[in-house]
Amino acid sequence: MKKLRINKTTKNDMITYAMVILAYIVVQVLVSTGHVSSLIQGLLVPFCTYVIVAIALNLTVGILGELSLGHAGFMCVGAFSSAVFSLACKDAMPGGLRFFLAILIGAAAAALVGFLVGIPVLRLRGDYLAIVTLAFGEIIKNIINALYLGVDSNGVHFSMKDALSLNMEEDGLMLIKGAQGVTGTPNDSNFTIGVVLILITLIIVLNFIHSRTGRAVMSIRDNRIAAESIGINVTKYKLIAFTLSASLAGVAGVLYAHNLSTLNALPKNFGYNMSILILVFVVLGGIGNMRGSIIAAVLLTLLPEVLRGLSDYRMLIYAIVLIAMMIFNWSPNAIFFRKRLKQRITAGKQPKKEEA
Amino acid sequence: MALLETKNLGISFGGLRAVNAVDISVEKGQLYGLIGPNGAGKTTIFNLLTGVYQPDEGAILLDGVNLTGKKTIDICKAGIARTFQNIRLFGDMTVLDNVKTGLHNHYSYSTVEGILRLPRYHKVEKEMNEKAMELLKVFGLEEYADYKAENLPYGQQRKLEIARAMATAPKLLLLDEPAAGMNPNETKELMDTIGFVRDHFDMTILLIEHDMKLVSGICEKLTVLNFGEVLAQGDTQEVLNNPEVITAYLGE
Numbered sequence: 001m002k003k004l005r006i007n008k009t010t011k012n013d014m015i016t017y018a019m020v021i022l023a024y025i026v027v028q029v030l031v032s033t034g035h036v037s038s039l040i041q042g043l044l045v046p047f048c049t050y051v052i053v054a055i056a057l058n059l060t061v062g063i064l065g066e067l068s069l070g071h072a073g074f075m076c077v078g079a080f081s082s083a084v085f086s087l088a089c090k091d092a093m094p095g096g097l098r099f100f101l102a103i104l105i106g107a108a109a110a111a112l113v114g115f116l117v118g119i120p121v122l123r124l125r126g127d128y129l130a131i132v133t134l135a136f137g138e139i140i141k142n143i144i145n146a147l148y149l150g151v152d153s154n155g156v157h158f159s160m161k162d163a164l165s166l167n168m169e170e171d172g173l174m175l176i177k178g179a180q181g182v183t184g185t186p187n188d189s190n191f192t193i194g195v196v197l198i199l200i201t202l203i204i205v206l207n208f209i210h211s212r213t214g215r216a217v218m219s220i221r222d223n224r225i226a227a228e229s230i231g232i233n234v235t236k237y238k239l240i241a242f243t244l245s246a247s248l249a250g251v252a253g254v255l256y257a258h259n260l261s262t263l264n265a266l267p268k269n270f271g272y273n274m275s276i277l278i279l280v281f282v283v284l285g286g287i288g289n290m291r292g293s294i295i296a297a298v299l300l301t302l303l304p305e306v307l308r309g310l311s312d313y314r315m316l317i318y319a320i321v322l323i324a325m326m327i328f329n330w331s332p333n334a335i336f337f338r339k340r341l342k343q344r345i346t347a348g349k350q351p352k353k354e355e356a
Numbered sequence: 357m358a359l360l361e362t363k364n365l366g367i368s369f370g371g372l373r374a375v376n377a378v379d380i381s382v383e384k385g386q387l388y389g390l391i392g393p394n395g396a397g398k399t400t401i402f403n404l405l406t407g408v409y410q411p412d413e414g415a416i417l418l419d420g421v422n423l424t425g426k427k428t429i430d431i432c433k434a435g436i437a438r439t440f441q442n443i444r445l446f447g448d449m450t451v452l453d454n455v456k457t458g459l460h461n462h463y464s465y466s467t468v469e470g471i472l473r474l475p476r477y478h479k480v481e482k483e484m485n486e487k488a489m490e491l492l493k494v495f496g497l498e499e500y501a502d503y504k505a506e507n508l509p510y511g512q513q514r515k516l517e518i519a520r521a522m523a524t525a526p527k528l529l530l531l532d533e534p535a536a537g538m539n540p541n542e543t544k545e546l547m548d549t550i551g552f553v554r555d556h557f558d559m560t561i562l563l564i565e566h567d568m569k570l571v572s573g574i575c576e577k578l579t580v581l582n583f584g585e586v587l588a589q590g591d592t593q594e595v596l597n598n599p600e601v602i603t604a605y606l607g608e
Contacts, residue, residue: 211477212470229438
């Protein structure tokens with residue numbers, strides 16, 4: 001009995017890993033045989049970005065059970081911190097090592113911001129938490145939009161006003177140019193690295209869920225009062241999960257930043273539209289279901305490109321899909337309907353399950 | 357010395373004196389009942405004992421240690437575990453994981469060890485699985501280990517809640533209306549379970565109950581509350597025959 005259970009969760013995880021690897025092989029074969037248009041090829045790294053950030057958000061929404069609308073903000077922090085690092089060290093070290101360090105820096109910076117944001121935010125619950133994370137996401141994006149950062153022989157300069165007030169020497173290097181963002185980031189990321197990062201993210205999240213810490217986090221989600229009564233430190237475990245989630249969103253940002261030569265903090269890529277898009281991935285894929293998030297992220301990024309003609313209605317369609325999914329998942333009538341449907345389908349198969 | 361002692365315990369909510377000057381003393385190994393009409397303050401006392409509310413006055417001593425003003429988590433660590441009137445399980449987690457969560461503070465490895473699945477993770481998880489299965493077996497729930505907790509039948513959910521509370525290795529177990537919503541058969545089974553827990557774990561149990569059959573069947577001592585104050589206290593039969601208690605319960 002016990003063996004069976006362990007095998008079941010491990011098997012589920014293995015299927016998820018295998019699915020990602022299989023998808024990678026299929027795409028590589030299609031690319032090398034020339035079946036993939038250059039448009040889609042350009043989208044391969046963004047695919048990976050969205051998948052990672054969807055998994056990260058699913059950790060907050062599905063496992064911690066709190067709605068965050070600020071994950072684009074954490075992505076933004078990861079993207080800019082790592083882009084600045086890569087730009088500053090462009091010639092100082094080999095590409096591989098630099099990108100590896102950039103990932104660590106992006107993850108650490110996003111984790112730090114996630115931790116700081118989490119301290120006040122996680123005291124709230126439900127809708128209030130969602131609204132405040134939304135606000136923090138926007139604040140992060142707007143601060144970065146107004147930030148000027150440069151480095152010269154005198155050290156690091158930064159300003160929130162304009163480039164001139166940095167007072168840099170002639171030979172100085174501009175790192176962040178306010179709304180113009182970061183230009184000249186080395187193009188270190190590619191599809192293979194993206195898939196490897198997806199796998200690492202998956203391993204971290206799935207192992208986290210099946211660990212002692214993960215159980216504590218899920219117990220808070222299921223019943224906070226009961227969790228407290230058996231000695232679970234609610235604040236601590238909420239913060240751990242939120243910080244981990246933010247840091248993984250930061251990794252997605254790193255991947256995103258190193259795929260572009262110019263990185264701007266636009267509403268389109270790091271604004272609340274993006275946060276909601278990620279939430280759509282999570283809801284559509286199934287809350288708490290990592291495999292679903294991956295599939296939803298890929299499908300929802302791919303579909304708009306295939307159905308270019310409908311691109312004007314994209315946000316409208318997302319909103320409708322989101323509402324429909326929520327009704328399907330949580331409306332009592334829909335739940336009843338699904339149960340009946342399930343019973344009818346499985347009626348012949350396992351009649352014994354509900355006994356005793 | 358008594359295991360649990362409350363001295364002059366009291367709390368007000370606004371103008372309402374919910375609990376006033378309650379002294380309860382539970383000896384080690386005792387099965388102690390707390391009864392009273394609706395709104396008498398029984399659950400409030402449980403909430404005071406477990407740190408959900410802080411008392412306005414009075415003291416709570418467990419094994420001679422003063423727990424007054426401590427937080428829920430610290431009280432759990434000090435050795436008081438409880439179940440709830442309306443069952444509070446971790447519904448979306450498996451039965452086994454519910455109990456393993458109860459073991460949380462007794463087995464430890466760090467988050468990083470868990471993510472990287474270092475040897476300590478495997479070793480401790482194995483110990484936790486064994487311990488949790490052992491507990492599930494005691495409560496006859498081992499065959500449900502893989503079920504989601506919310507899919508268990510009602511009576512088994514009650515048992516699981518007790519199993520989870522026992523996983524925290526408490527000195528004192530508080531049961532809040534364990535027989536609420538149960539049919540006579542389930543109540544009978546529950547009485548056996550409670551008696552078994554007391555004997556098997558050598559546990560001290562304080563329970564709130566409305567079912568007089570259960571109370572007179574297993575409780576050794578009783579405290580009767582009415583309007584937040586102690587109406588009667590003593591041996592079960594003595595208390596249940598007390599005319600004042602009968603009046604409070606059945607009316608004049």
